[in-house]
Amino acid sequence: MHAIIAVSSEGPxxxxxxxxxxxxxxxxxxxxxAGNVTYLDNGSSQAMAHGAGLxxxxxxxxxxxSVVLSGVVGPKAAAALKTAGLTAxxxxxxxTVGEAVAAYRAGQAG
Amino acid sequence: MAMTRAVKKxxxxxxxxxxxxxxxxxxxAALASIWxxxxxxxVVAVDCDVxxxxxxxxxxxxxxxxxxxxxxxxxxxxxxxxxxxxxxxELCQFGAVTVMAxxxxxxxxxxxxxxxxxxxxxxxxxxxxxxxxxxIEEGATETASYLxxxxxxxxxxxxxxxxxxxxxxxxxxxxxxxxLIDAPPGVxxxxxxxxxxxxxVLLVAEPTPFGIHDFELAVEAFTPLHKPMAVVINRSGPxxxxxxxxxxxxxxxxxxxxxxxxxxxxxYARGGLLHEAGAHYRAVCFALARSLAELxxxxxxxxxx
Numbered sequence: 001m002h003a004i005i006a007v008s009s010e011g012p013x014x015x016x017x018x019x020x021x022x023x024x025x026x027x028x029x030x031x032x033x034a035g036n037v038t039y040l041d042n043g044s045s046q047a048m049a050h051g052a053g054l055x056x057x058x059x060x061x062x063x064x065x066s067v068v069l070s071g072v073v074g075p076k077a078a079a080a081l082k083t084a085g086l087t088a089x090x091x092x093x094x095x096t097v098g099e100a101v102a103a104y105r106a107g108q109a110g
Numbered sequence: 111m112a113m114t115r116a117v118k119k120x121x122x123x124x125x126x127x128x129x130x131x132x133x134x135x136x137x138x139a140a141l142a143s144i145w146x147x148x149x150x151x152x153v154v155a156v157d158c159d160v161x162x163x164x165x166x167x168x169x170x171x172x173x174x175x176x177x178x179x180x181x182x183x184x185x186x187x188x189x190x191x192x193x194x195x196x197x198x199x200e201l202c203q204f205g206a207v208t209v210m211a212x213x214x215x216x217x218x219x220x221x222x223x224x225x226x227x228x229x230x231x232x233x234x235x236x237x238x239x240x241x242x243x244x245x246i247e248e249g250a251t252e253t254a255s256y257l258x259x260x261x262x263x264x265x266x267x268x269x270x271x272x273x274x275x276x277x278x279x280x281x282x283x284x285x286x287x288x289x290l291i292d293a294p295p296g297v298x299x300x301x302x303x304x305x306x307x308x309x310x311v312l313l314v315a316e317p318t319p320f321g322i323h324d325f326e327l328a329v330e331a332f333t334p335l336h337k338p339m340a341v342v343i344n345r346s347g348p349x350x351x352x353x354x355x356x357x358x359x360x361x362x363x364x365x366x367x368x369x370x371x372x373x374x375x376x377x378y379a380r381g382g383l384l385h386e387a388g389a390h391y392r393a394v395c396f397a398l399a400r401s402l403a404e405l406x407x408x409x410x411x412x413x414x415x
Contacts, residue, residue, distance in 0.1 A: 048205070050204050050205050050220055051204060051205015051206075051208075051217075051220065052205075054205045054208050054215075054217075055205070058208065058210065061210060061211065076205075076217050076220075079215060079217075080208060080215060083210040083211060083215055084210040084211040084213075085211060
């Protein structure tokens with residue numbers, strides 16, 4: 001897999017919990033194919049009254065992510081991610097970011 | 111009484127409250143029913159509580175006409191034309207239009223209808239479409255003209271429909287008619303939009319802890335609109351002195367006090383009107399109508415005092 005994976009996260013590390021929200025996630029942990037971890041803060045979207053998911057989707061597209069792992073992605077954010085060519089996978093809440101990435105990669109490999 | 115003066119323009123009164131269930135509709139319906147008799151002037155009763163209109167339950171108007179109200183929203187005409195300039199996205203404060211990977215995306219349900227994106231799009235990729243807001247109903251009772259908005263189920267914004275109802279009002283109200291507008295509860299956009307379209311405000315307040323708290327919010331929200339404002343206390347009780355003191359502090363006249371009276375409650379529960387609850391309430395309603403007709407005048411005099 002040569003994709004940058006973005007995971008909605010409650011904190012900046014692989015050990016932090018997956019944030020079940022997409023648009024209003026605290027931030028996103030980005031993992032590139034070489035295993036480098038970066039963090040995108042999403043605080044400004046959290047405060048938006050509307051369109052938080054759109055803002056987050058654009059931020060991830062600009063960061064070059066091609067896969068998004070989250071808990072639940074709202075319908076507008078899902079449409080925006082799809083338009084930008086990103087794949088969104090839901091249902092990773094309850095895990096850490098590291099576990100989510102590993103689970104996703106295992107699924108891809110299998 | 112200033113009845114000898116030629117009435118050019120009628121009074122446009124919003125009946126509002128912070129808290130819901132304080133008696134806005136009770137007061138609006140009673141006033142609409144006795145207004146013309148009390149003041150010899152035509153009156154229009156308007157229900158702007160478009161999310162849950164209920165004035166008709168008391169006034170039982172005959173609906174003559176109903177039309178669909180729409181809001182102009184952008185539509186993508188030809189996605190390939192998009193210059194990816196992001197002018198629309200930067201302009202829209204509501205996330206209703208965005209550009210992802212050079213493709214324009216419109217979320218019509220988020221649009222507030224300002225038309226800005228259509229104006230700034232350089233390539234014509236965005237064109238005017240429409241979103242259905244709800245219905246506007248027009249009719250009459252034996253004593254008043256009637257106008258109401260009813261929000262489409264699934265529509266998230268009521269202010270655009272409220273504005274459409276108020277615009278329609280300008281077409282249907284006969285010259286010189288007074289207008290009584292039943293406002294939505296609360297102090298957010300729907301209530302402020304309604305009150306902004308009026309030239310005086312009647313706050314219906316309830317002397318309970320919740321009622322007093324929300325009454326203060328309402329005063330705070332509507333005072334900056336600089337409209338003459340007065341108060342009716344409904345279900346008056348132990349909290350009334352506190353409410354009266356607040357009104358004095360804000361320099362708000364209290365035009366009527368309706369007791370917490372079982373007769374009133376029973377009348378209301380039958381779908382009856384306040385002035386039908388007895389001779390006393392009939393007198394209260396007539397006196398209230400007359401004080402309200404003088405309210406803009408009274409407020410002007412108070413301001414210069």
